[in-house]
Amino acid sequence: MSLKNIQIKPILTRILAALTPVLATLAAMGIFAVILMTLGANPIDAYGALIEGAVGSPNAIADTLVKATPLLLIGLGTCIAFRGGVVNIGGEGQLVVGALAATLLGLLYPEAPGYVIIPLAMGAGFLAGGVWGGIPGVLKAYFNVNEILSTIMMNQIAVQGMNFLLRDAMIDPVQLEAASRIPQTARLAAQFDLPRLVPTRLHLGALLAVIAAVLVYIFLWRTTIGYRIRAVGLNAAAARYAGINVKRYMVLSLLLSGALGGLAGAVQVYGVSHRMFTDGSAAGFTGSAGFNGIVAALFGQLHPIGTIPAAILFGALLVGANKLQRVVQVPSALVIALNGLVVIFVVSSEIWRRRQTRVQQRMEPDNTPPDGGKPPGQLEQGEIG
Amino acid sequence: MNEFDQLLKQLSSIVLQSSPLIIAVCGETITERVGLINLSLDGTMLLAAMTGFVVGLQSNSVILGFLAAAFVGLLFALIVAFGSIRLKQSQVAIGFVLTLLGDDLSAFLGQNFTRIPGVFVKKVGIPILEDIPILGPLFFDQDLVVYFALILVGVTWWFFFRTQPGLKLRGVGERPESAFARGVKVNQLRYLYAMLGGALVGIAGAAYSLDVKVGWSEGNTRGLGWIALAIVIFGGWSPIRGAIGALLFGATKTLATILQQTYSEIGVVFTSITWILMLAVLLVSASELTERFINFMPLAWRRPLRRFLRVTAPMALGTRFGED
Numbered sequence: 151m152s153l154k155n156i157q158i159k160p161i162l163t164r165i166l167a168a169l170t171p172v173l174a175t176l177a178a179m180g181i182f183a184v185i186l187m188t189l190g191a192n193p194i195d196a197y198g199a200l201i202e203g204a205v206g207s208p209n210a211i212a213d214t215l216v217k218a219t220p221l222l223l224i225g226l227g228t229c230i231a232f233r234g235g236v237v238n239i240g241g242e243g244q245l246v247v248g249a250l251a252a253t254l255l256g257l258l259y260p261e262a263p264g265y266v267i268i269p270l271a272m273g274a275g276f277l278a279g280g281v282w283g284g285i286p287g288v289l290k291a292y293f294n295v296n297e298i299l300s301t302i303m304m305n306q307i308a309v310q311g312m313n314f315l316l317r318d319a320m321i322d323p324v325q326l327e328a329a330s331r332i333p334q335t336a337r338l339a340a341q342f343d344l345p346r347l348v349p350t351r352l353h354l355g356a357l358l359a360v361i362a363a364v365l366v367y368i369f370l371w372r373t374t375i376g377y378r379i380r381a382v383g384l385n386a387a388a389a390r391y392a393g394i395n396v397k398r399y400m401v402l403s404l405l406l407s408g409a410l411g412g413l414a415g416a417v418q419v420y421g422v423s424h425r426m427f428t429d430g431s432a433a434g435f436t437g438s439a440g441f442n443g444i445v446a447a448l449f450g451q452l453h454p455i456g457t458i459p460a461a462i463l464f465g466a467l468l469v470g471a472n473k474l475q476r477v478v479q480v481p482s483a484l485v486i487a488l489n490g491l492v493v494i495f496v497v498s499s500e501i502w503r504r505r506q507t508r509v510q511q512r513m514e515p516d517n518t519p520p521d522g523g524k525p526p527g528q529l530e531q532g533e534i535g
Numbered sequence: 536m537n538e539f540d541q542l543l544k545q546l547s548s549i550v551l552q553s554s555p556l557i558i559a560v561c562g563e564t565i566t567e568r569v570g571l572i573n574l575s576l577d578g579t580m581l582l583a584a585m586t587g588f589v590v591g592l593q594s595n596s597v598i599l600g601f602l603a604a605a606f607v608g609l610l611f612a613l614i615v616a617f618g619s620i621r622l623k624q625s626q627v628a629i630g631f632v633l634t635l636l637g638d639d640l641s642a643f644l645g646q647n648f649t650r651i652p653g654v655f656v657k658k659v660g661i662p663i664l665e666d667i668p669i670l671g672p673l674f675f676d677q678d679l680v681v682y683f684a685l686i687l688v689g690v691t692w693w694f695f696f697r698t699q700p701g702l703k704l705r706g707v708g709e710r711p712e713s714a715f716a717r718g719v720k721v722n723q724l725r726y727l728y729a730m731l732g733g734a735l736v737g738i739a740g741a742a743y744s745l746d747v748k749v750g751w752s753e754g755n756t757r758g759l760g761w762i763a764l765a766i767v768i769f770g771g772w773s774p775i776r777g778a779i780g781a782l783l784f785g786a787t788k789t790l791a792t793i794l795q796q797t798y799s800e801i802g803v804v805f806t807s808i809t810w811i812l813m814l815a816v817l818l819v820s821a822s823e824l825t826e827r828f829i830n831f832m833p834l835a836w837r838r839p840l841r842r843f844l845r846v847t848a849p850m851a852l853g854t855r856f857g858e859d
Contacts, residue, residue: 289814304814445635
């Protein structure tokens with residue numbers, strides 16, 4: 151191999167690897183265009199509406215970023231969990247619990263100044279989410295309970311708890327008097343609204359999420375604890391021989407992952423909805439951010455910085471889809487299907503990309519064999535994407 | 536006597552409500568016994584429920600509805616198996632994405648068919664058997680879905696533990712390399728049983744939309760797939776124990792609904808109790824603490840206690856096997 155080849159090829163591969171999700175998104179949109187045509191809609195108009203809805207005006211851009219914020223925070227949590235070798239599908243529940251804790255704080259001290267309550271509420275959300283993520287962590291590490299199932303169950307418990315509290319203890323006094331009794335809390339005091347960055351709906355939470363992304367990156371790659379978390383995720387047995395307390399770091403990664411989900415909930419309440427409400431399901435309040443955030447993280451290749459553009463792209467899709475629906479008059483469920491298509495394409499492209507990497511590894515004898523790294527009989531739960 | 540009849544009616548409805556879950560648990564047990572995890576159960580069941588209902592409605596045939604649903608389940612399981620065996624990817628990731636896709640697709644494709652009447656499975660009592668006191672009304676005065684579920688449990692158990700193909704199936708899930716050395720085509724069997732299990736999960740989905748919760752609405756069976764996955768673990772990968780788990784789940788759920796109406800102030804306790812119980816059950820059956828507790832017991836008790844409390848997963852569950 152010539153020197154030139156050695157230098158350029160890895161760079162090209164990296165660029166291609168980073169572009170694969172984008173290409174996959176384009177492919178998904180191509181398929182969606184065909185579906186639109188079969189429904190009698192003009193795909194060019196449709197995508198025009200989608201792009202205009204997502205980035206067509208300062209307000210639209212702000213909306214996109216606002217939608218991207220919880221996705222990014224959940225996605226960051228996903229990065230930590232998956233890098234630590236555990237799967238956290240409990241984003242929905244952690245978001246709900248974080249939002250509940252933050253709302254409760256705001257409702258209890260309506261007279262307090264904003265600069266006191268806002269940081270405290272963010273902290274409360276962070277803590278509550280951490281507890282909600284830490285429980286499956288403890289169950290997984292010390293009691294061998296499958297964390298995929300336990301996080302899903304914690305989601306359900308959180309939603310039931312939310313429904314109960316919003317219909318009873320935390321219900322808006324106005325709704326209590328009214329016959330309708332809509333299950334929602336009172337609006338939080340105006341001084342608790344997260345400051346707006348520019349005169350749009352864009353709030354401080356978006357900036358907070360980006361800072362969190364940088365912090366998570368530093369945490370995972372520049373600190374000892376982060377290094378240990380990744381070591382446990384890469385090879386738990388080797389980490390144990392190296393003297394790392396595997397169980398403790400398993401709990402820690404799920405706990406931090408949940409905490410970021412809880413922060414997402416607190417940010418949603420203080421930055422966007424200013425109250426909590428429920429329609430009985432989790433998605434009514436979260437807008438499925440707890441699931442979409444996981445996909446955004448997979449899209450960003452489980453890297454905190456890569457998750458930023460991924461979350462923005464998904465936010466744009468969500469916001470643009472609303473406009474698309476209004477302009478082209480396609481059924482709302484079709485728009486959900488577009489998200490599904492993008493997800494499937496991105497994940498399968500990731501599969502394809504990994505396969506390519508493996509083929510390359512196989513050709514270079516110095517690397518470990520692609521399938522030989524794992525002893526048989528060991529569940530490979532951490533390996534996702 | 537009247538109260539007794541009421542109770543009997545309640546119990547027989549629990550049996551009916553639990554039977555789709557029993558079918559799904561059997562299907563997933565087969566898949567996991569052969570060493571694959573099909574995590575897409577929740578999405579598969581939603582899409583299968585929708586497909587089964589729509590096909591049944593359009594063709595005016597319950598059978599065709601079930602067949603279409605089985606095909607959907609088979610297809611999803613095939614994707615998981617192909618992604619894992621051929622593309623060498625994480626089954627968990629593929630399963631999770633398929634869960635979301637099945638949910639979205641069912642909402643999209645079924646949107647014009649929500650909350651309309653359709654075909655459904657009719658109740659057929661089995662002569663003679665239905666006259667047995669108590670057991671008759673519980674198990675033999677039901678519809679075909681219930682009979683199918685009960686027979687399926689028996690057949691699956693018999694197949695697993697009393698036939699040679701069943702032995703091969705378990706061998707592939709426990710020690711694929713040994714099975715391979717003995718000439719078993721490991722990956723071929725994994726495809727086969729993954730598809731069989733997937734088809735059963737699909738049938739379970741249709742059993743909801745065509746029988747238990749007749750009709751289709753968005754998110755009709757959401758959550759039940761995850762329950763089924765948990766019950767498979769609770770059942771220790773045995774169809775009979777799994778079926779008991781499904782029945783217990785149905786019973787706690789009904790009980791919770793009744794208690795919730797009675798004590799509405801603390802209703803939340805009862806709506807989430809099934810989930811908390813599931814967590815507790817997973818904790819007991821998988822935890823090291825249980826092992827320690829068993830070792831405190833007298834020697835003679837240990838074996839039956841361990842059989843009762845502890846479960847172990849198939850050893851090769853979730854791993855790949857490269858034949859090349």
